[in-house]
Amino acid sequence: MKDKQISAQLMRSSGYLAFLLIMIFFTIKAPAFLSYGNLVNIIAQSSVLGICGYGLTGIFIGGGDDVIRGGTDLSITLNMAVAGSVIAVMVSRGQPLALAVVTAVAASIIIEAVNAFTVVKLKMIPLLSTICMMYVLQGVERILTNNVVVAAAHPLLFFIADTAVLGVPVMAWIFLAVTVIMYLVFNVCSYGNRVSAVGGSELAAKANGINVPWIVTTTYLIAGLMAAISAVLMVARLSSYTPGAGDLQLFDVMLVSYLGAVFSRRYRPNIPGTFIASLFVGVLTNGFTLINVPSYWVYAIKGALILVTVSITTIQKRRAV
Amino acid sequence: MKKKSFDMGRFLYDNTTTLLLLAIFLFFSVFARGFLTIGNITTALSSSSVLLLISLGMCFVVISGGTDLSVAAAYGLGGMVCVLCIQAGLSPVFAIFLALAAGAVFGLINSFLILKVGISVWLTTLGTLFIGESIERIVTKGGTPIYLSRVSGLFESIGQGTVVNIKQQGANITIKSSLILALVLAAIAAFVLKKTVFGRHLYAAGLQRRAAELAGVSAKRCVTAAFVASGMLCCLGGVIGSSQLVSYIPVNGRYYLLDSIGTVFIGSTMHKRGFANIGGTVTGVLFFSFMTNGLNLLGVQYYWQYVIRGGLILVVLAINAYQRNVWALRTK
Numbered sequence: 172m173k174d175k176q177i178s179a180q181l182m183r184s185s186g187y188l189a190f191l192l193i194m195i196f197f198t199i200k201a202p203a204f205l206s207y208g209n210l211v212n213i214i215a216q217s218s219v220l221g222i223c224g225y226g227l228t229g230i231f232i233g234g235g236d237d238v239i240r241g242g243t244d245l246s247i248t249l250n251m252a253v254a255g256s257v258i259a260v261m262v263s264r265g266q267p268l269a270l271a272v273v274t275a276v277a278a279s280i281i282i283e284a285v286n287a288f289t290v291v292k293l294k295m296i297p298l299l300s301t302i303c304m305m306y307v308l309q310g311v312e313r314i315l316t317n318n319v320v321v322a323a324a325h326p327l328l329f330f331i332a333d334t335a336v337l338g339v340p341v342m343a344w345i346f347l348a349v350t351v352i353m354y355l356v357f358n359v360c361s362y363g364n365r366v367s368a369v370g371g372s373e374l375a376a377k378a379n380g381i382n383v384p385w386i387v388t389t390t391y392l393i394a395g396l397m398a399a400i401s402a403v404l405m406v407a408r409l410s411s412y413t414p415g416a417g418d419l420q421l422f423d424v425m426l427v428s429y430l431g432a433v434f435s436r437r438y439r440p441n442i443p444g445t446f447i448a449s450l451f452v453g454v455l456t457n458g459f460t461l462i463n464v465p466s467y468w469v470y471a472i473k474g475a476l477i478l479v480t481v482s483i484t485t486i487q488k489r490r491a492v
Numbered sequence: 493m494k495k496k497s498f499d500m501g502r503f504l505y506d507n508t509t510t511l512l513l514l515a516i517f518l519f520f521s522v523f524a525r526g527f528l529t530i531g532n533i534t535t536a537l538s539s540s541s542v543l544l545l546i547s548l549g550m551c552f553v554v555i556s557g558g559t560d561l562s563v564a565a566a567y568g569l570g571g572m573v574c575v576l577c578i579q580a581g582l583s584p585v586f587a588i589f590l591a592l593a594a595g596a597v598f599g600l601i602n603s604f605l606i607l608k609v610g611i612s613v614w615l616t617t618l619g620t621l622f623i624g625e626s627i628e629r630i631v632t633k634g635g636t637p638i639y640l641s642r643v644s645g646l647f648e649s650i651g652q653g654t655v656v657n658i659k660q661q662g663a664n665i666t667i668k669s670s671l672i673l674a675l676v677l678a679a680i681a682a683f684v685l686k687k688t689v690f691g692r693h694l695y696a697a698g699l700q701r702r703a704a705e706l707a708g709v710s711a712k713r714c715v716t717a718a719f720v721a722s723g724m725l726c727c728l729g730g731v732i733g734s735s736q737l738v739s740y741i742p743v744n745g746r747y748y749l750l751d752s753i754g755t756v757f758i759g760s761t762m763h764k765r766g767f768a769n770i771g772g773t774v775t776g777v778l779f780f781s782f783m784t785n786g787l788n789l790l791g792v793q794y795y796w797q798y799v800i801r802g803g804l805i806l807v808v809l810a811i812n813a814y815q816r817n818v819w820a821l822r823t824k
Contacts, residue, residue: 245750289806293813298559299757300809302750306802313795422618429615467629474622481619482609 186433189476190451197458204461211339217453218346219408220420222401223251224427224445225353226394231428231440232357233366233390234297235373242370244286244391245301247398248424249308252417254279254402256315259323259412268325276399282308283395287388305421313414322411331407342404349400353442356393366390367439426473427452433481508815509762509772512808513779520786527789531664534656538668540781542567542736543751545674545729547773548681549722550752551759554768555685556718557698558606558613563726563752564745565624566598570727572628574647575638575740584647588731595727598624599720606719607712628742639739651735670732675774677725682770694718695767754805755780761812 197204227247234242244250254275261271282304289300331341357363368376369386377383406412430451431444452473459469521528546563553560570591577587598620605616629635643652653669685691696704697711704711729748734740758779759772783804787797 289810289813293810294817295809295813296757298753300806302753303802303806303809305750307799307806308802310795310798310800310802313798318795422622425618426622429618465634467626467634469626470622471626471630474619474624474626478605478611478616478619478623481611481615482605485610485612 186430186447189479190447190454193451193454193458197454197461201458201461204458207338209457209461211335211343213450213453213457214346215340215342215408216457217449218342219251219401219405220423220427220452221346221446221449222349222397222404223247223420223424224431224449225349225442226397227424227428228431228440228442228445229353229357229366229390229393229397230297232363232370233387235370240296242290242387242390243297243301244283244394245298245421246282246286246304246308247301247394248421249305249312249417250279250282250395250398251402251405251420252312252412252414253282253308253315254399255406255412255416256312256321256414258402258406259321260315262323262325262328262406263321268327272399272403275402276396279399279402280392280395283391283398284388287391290391291384291387309418312417316412316414318414320411320413323406324410328407328410331404332410342408345400345404349397350442350446353397357442362389423452430481438485507762508812509758509808510775512811513775516779516786516804517782520782520789524786524789527786531666532785532789534665534667536781536785537778538666538671539785540777541668541670541674542729542733543748543755543780544671544678544774544777545725545732546748547752547755547759547777548674548678548770549725549729550756551768551770551773552681552694552718552721552725553613554756554760555694555698556715557701558715558718559617559753560602560719560722561614561617561749562598562602562620562624563722564747564749565621565628566595566723566726567730567733567745567748568628568743569594569598569624570730571734571740571744572631572730572742573727574731575640575734576631578640578643578647579638584643584645588646588650591727591731592724595723595725596720597723598727599723600716602723603716603719607715625743625745632740632742635742637739637741643735643738647731647735651732670736673732677728678770678774681721685770690714690717751780758805758808761809 194205203209227244230242230244230247257275257278258268258271261274262268286297286301286304289295289304290297293300331345334341336344357366365376365381365386366389368379368381369383373383376386405416427448428440428445430448431442431446432438432440434444434447435441455473455476456469459472460466526532546567549566550560550563573594574587574591577590578584582590602616602620605611605620606613611619632638649669650673651668651670654666655669655672656665656667658665685694693704693709693711694714694717696707696709697714701711726745730745733744755776756768756773758776759770759774760766760768762772762775763769783801784797787800792800
């Protein structure tokens with residue numbers, strides 16, 4: 172009996188165990204891995220992925236988990252890309268950074284408002300309407316940047332990318348701050364409960380007097396804001412914007428948001444889970460780079476890891492039922 | 493009189509997508525010089541065979557109640573297996589057979605993870621997409637294309653062979669055998685889905701898995717078959733693609749992934765109740781290939797092509813969704 176409980180406990184925390192094992196593996200293989208500087212660096216490196224992932228997680232929570240009709244936004248990384256190219260182009264043309272950031276935030280939120288309109292008002296399948304949006308934004312990004320790398324040098328961007336406050340890089344501070352705010356919004360405020368209720372059952376939420384269309388719309392608008400924030404960090408980190416950055420990150424952001432479900436008791440997408448998942452992916456990328464594994468292996472390992480971790484938790488979930 | 497106007501509304505509602513596609517087709521015929529010639533249309537059609545095959549695979553999986561993100565990887569693996577076998581000196585027939593077998597195995601792995609292990613369709617196919625693409629990168633040492641010096645035999649004819657090839661002054665009409673192959677497979681798929689017990693079971697399993705199982709349908713077998721079909725069709729697409737390019741280019745499949753999702757769902761808007769279906773999917777593929785062709789003929793810059801393509805599809809789907817909502821209100 173007791174053995175069973177222990178094994179159940181082990182299975183339940185398999186996500187964390189996998190994380191721990193991989194940390195130990197890297198520590199043995201590359202001594203530099205566990206240094207304070209590197210660990211803090213990993214947090215900073217995961218910030219773009221994580222913040223963008225929060226936006227998608229919010230949409231997942233509010234949209235339910237149906238495979239086809241469930242909430243999703245395939246345009247989110249392209250939204251980030253457009254915001255990034257807006258910032259880079261405006262800064263490189265000598266506009267003030269504040270104006271560039273405000274424009275980028277506005278653009279991102281308008282894009283997501285269009286997404287929300289198609290999903291909520293027109294009742295289109297989110298998967299479908301956001302794929303169309305993705306095509307459109309791919310073009311917009313290329314038009315804005317002319318498909319060349321746009322350099323964006325600004326003291327404040329350098330400050331975000333290269334400075335450490337109290338021994339922690341500014342990027343990591345921003346990441347942590349956004350994490351705390353999103354945690355408060357989705358896990359502490361009553362708003363978060365309402366979003367979960369809508370995602371759980373739209374009809375039941377409606378019967379309880381929740382304004383379902385508005386709640387779903389807000390999850391998309393929040394995602395727009397998150398995309399813009401991650402765009403600022405992305406431009407700051409590279410001091411430039413490279414066209415195509417959005418296409419590459421879509422699947423990583425989806426991975427982070429889905430994998431977040433593994434780090435929760437009820438196996439639902441959630442903000443703290445997404446935070447841990449983004450660190451997990453950050454550790455993988457960082458660690459494999461440290462021990463000189465070619466980057467094309469990292470994708471295979473990422474894919475295998477998702478399948479292994481997720482299958483363990485799903486088996487566990489089935490047993491619990 | 494009243495009855496007639498009612499019928500008109502119904503007609504418009506049922507055929508919104510078709511009418512919009514016709515409007516776009518007409519637009520290109522008028523404004524794009526050289527669009528409405530037999531030569532151009534056959535060229536546009538012949539270039540769409542790979543997308544058609546992948547969309548057919550996607551269609552099966554969507555009917556079974558999922559979405560297959562790994563079609564991109566299956567496409568790549570099909571081409572890779574085939575080209576590697578031919579490079580190693582195997583006969584083309586055997587190489588194509590092996591590629592199809594690889595597709596079947598890929599589909600079996602997907603369905604094993606979904607049905608036996610119980611991972612959600614999205615996560616499974618996302619995972620196999622990652623793994624498949626990295627296998628492509630690992631085998632090609634980071635993504636260098638494999639060029640074949642020449643193609644021969646069945647491998648040549650499957651991608652480059654022509655059924656009709658008329659070259660006269662001004663007119664240049666070619667219909668590739670790959671297009672005929674894809675259309676024949678589409679016809680078979682339509683027959684299987686509409687007229688056979690398996691097809692009806694597959695729809696039932698996709699709509700209400702539990703209810704279908706209670707009614708005695710082996711939903712698991714249906715879903716497995718859908719994924720195996722998807723894997724094999726995508727690998728066939730990969731074989732044809734690499735035969736046309738006389739080479740294998742790794743991680744080239746993502747281009748088709750989103751297009752195939754688009755074609756299947758545009759197709760599903762043509763169905764009365766919004767189910768994915770083969771006829772609609774074929775129309776969706778036609779829509780995509782004519783649009784690419786028309787925009788190229790108009791000389792639109794390729795950045796703008798993305799915007800126009802995405803915007804147009806969005807508009808088609810949005811009008812359709814709007815119509816559907818209005819109709820739902822009216823019949824309530």
